[in-house]
Amino acid sequence: MQQGKGILAADESNATATKRLEGVGVESTEENRRRYRELLFTTPNVEQYLSGVILFDETLRQSHSDGTLFPQFLLSKGIIPGIKVDGGLEDVEGGQVTKGLEGLTERLKEYKTLGAQFTKWRAVANVGDGYGDQVIKENAKRMAEYAKLAQAEGFVPIVEPEVLMTGTHSAEDAEGAIIETVAIVFDSLKKAEVDLPGIILKTSMAVSGKEAENRAGSEEVAERTVRALITAVPSECGGVVFLSGGQTPEEATENLNAIARREPHPWPITFSFARALQEPALDLWRGKDENKDEAQAALLYRLSLNVAADAGGYGKDMESV
Ligand code: 13P
Numbered sequence: 001m002q003q004g005k006g007i008l009a010a011d012e013s014n015a016t017a018t019k020r021l022e023g024v025g026v027e028s029t030e031e032n033r034r035r036y037r038e039l040l041f042t043t044p045n046v047e048q049y050l051s052g053v054i055l056f057d058e059t060l061r062q063s064h065s066d067g068t069l070f071p072q073f074l075l076s077k078g079i080i081p082g083i084k085v086d087g088g089l090e091d092v093e094g095g096q097v098t099k100g101l102e103g104l105t106e107r108l109k110e111y112k113t114l115g116a117q118f119t120k121w122r123a124v125a126n127v128g129d130g131y132g133d134q135v136i137k138e139n140a141k142r143m144a145e146y147a148k149l150a151q152a153e154g155f156v157p158i159v160e161p162e163v164l165m166t167g168t169h170s171a172e173d174a175e176g177a178i179i180e181t182v183a184i185v186f187d188s189l190k191k192a193e194v195d196l197p198g199i200i201l202k203t204s205m206a207v208s209g210k211e212a213e214n215r216a217g218s219e220e221v222a223e224r225t226v227r228a229l230i231t232a233v234p235s236e237c238g239g240v241v242f243l244s245g246g247q248t249p250e251e252a253t254e255n256l257n258a259i260a261r262r263e264p265h266p267w268p269i270t271f272s273f274a275r276a277l278q279e280p281a282l283d284l285w286r287g288k289d290e291n292k293d294e295a296q297a298a299l300l301y302r303l304s305l306n307v308a309a310d311a312g313g314y315g316k317d318m319e320s321v
Contacts, residue, residue, distance in 0.1 A: 001200055001239045001270055002051035006306055009243070009274035010040055011054040011084035011120060020278075026287035034062045039285060040278070041074060043296040049303035052080040052118065054158075054272070060114050071115030082118035082158070083111045085146070089124060095135035098123040101145055108153040118156040120202065121146045125161060127169040127177040127209065136161075140185045144192035147199055157194075158241070158272075160202035161185045165245045167209035171216035175206040175224035182232035190234075200239045202272055203229065205255050210246055218251075222258035226265065235266035242269070244276030249302055250319060252276035257309035271306045 001007060012020060017036075018028035026032055037059050040046075053074055060083055064073045071081040085107060087100030098121065108119070123139035143159050150157035163177045182203060189196065206224035208215040216224070229240060242259075244252040256271055263269075271277075280302055285295035308314045 001241060001268060003268045003270060004307065004310065005049055005051040006270050006277075006303065006310065007052040007054065007082070007241055007272040008040065008050050008277055009054045009120075009272050010037055010059065010278070011056045011082075012274065013056055013084075013088060014058060015088075017056070020282060021287075024282055024286045030058065032287060033058065035287075036282070036285070037062065037070065038064055039292055039295060040281070040299060041070060041079075043299050045300060046303065047077040047079050049300070049307045050079050052082055054082040054084055054120050055116070056084055060111065060116060069115070075115060080117050081115055082120060083116040084122070085111070085119045085150070086121040086123075092135060094133065095126065096124055097135060097138050098142060101142055101149075104146065104149050105153065108150060108155065112153060112155075116155070118158060118200075119146075119150045120158040120160060122160040122162055122202075125163050125177060125181045127163060127167060127173050136181055136184050137188075140188035143185055144188035144194055147189060147194045148192045151195055151198055156198060156200060156238070158200045158202050159185060159189070160243065162202075162243060162245060163204040165204065165207055165210050165247070168211045168213070169209040170212060171206050171208045171220055171224050174204070174208065175228045178204060178206055178225070178228040179232045182228070186232065186234060186237075196234055196236045197238045199237065200241055201233055201237055202241050202243055204245050205242055205247070205252075205259070207245070207247060207251075207255065218254045218258040221255045222262055225255070225259055226262050230266070233267065237267050239268045239270070240265070241272035244271075244273035247276060249276045249279055250316070253302075253305050253309045253314055254316065256306060257312055257314040260310050261312040263312065270310050273306070277302050277306070
């Protein structure tokens with residue numbers, strides 16, 4: 001990761017991509033998913049704000065209309081392609097565990113030949129799951145195993161234990177859940193002897209639940225997020241990036257800005273949003289080529305605001321342009 005630039009999460013599984021595309025009236029065909037990702041990656045000057053893009057398996061194998069495979073296209077712009085390698089979530093008693101360890105080494109070897117240089121594995125936890133929860137421990141164990149295998153194949157692993165924003169919980173409860181979950185993850189990473197300077201933590205911010213009545217403002221979110229991370233993340237961790245998790249684009253940028261203003265932190269930080277970067281662009285595009293320029297401008301603008309926020313230099317007045 002590179003401070004001053006973000007990492008675009010464009011690694012929605014086909015099921016998630018379908019939800020997003022259908023949300024703006026676009027049929028989720030393989031070609032429409034390709035066209036949408038091409039729009040994102042070909043945004044003029046996007047490389048000024050992005051050091052990496054996380055891709056889904058299907059996208060890693062797809063090409064720009066000129067025939068260049070997407071990973072090669074991104075590399076030609078100086079953007080590092082990464083790949084989501086987990087196999088999604090599976091319902092178990094008491095929560096959801098992330099699948100995907102089976103055959104992982106073989107897939108990693110293939111992803112390397114396709115140009116991927118870093119990897120991502122996401123697990124989810126709900127606020128209120130509580131320390132000692134077997135599901136969190138199982139997820140952490142799998143995450144550590146993934147990170148170990150990814151490092152053995154020469155990748156930088158992103159570990160993403162997402163504390164979900166759904167519900168009516170307070171930011172204080174989210175802070176507690178982040179501390180518990182992330183601490184369990186690092187415990188497992190250490191036990192598995194994962195090289196901590198060689199990993200990136202992708203984390204939620206300590207925000208109030210989406211349905212909470214009085215949602216915490218950015219100063220409180222920043223204070224709680226930074227405190228949670230200082231408590232649970234060893235200083236030798238290679239970096240911390242934030243997911244947006246269902247926050248509005250403006251909310252995610254404002255919270256990132258408040259977090260950055262509390263620098264210095266023990267690790268470099270930046271943003272790695274999917275929805276909070278893509279939503280405005282997707283909403284403008286709606287599958288129509290004639291909307292492409294406007295959609296790309298919206299993506300670029302959102303990126304520029306988040307890069308400003310990552311340096312603590314964002315103000316709400318910048319939204320009105
Ligand atoms: P959101 O920013 O939409 O939460 O997505 C980030 C991500 O990578 C989820 O796995």
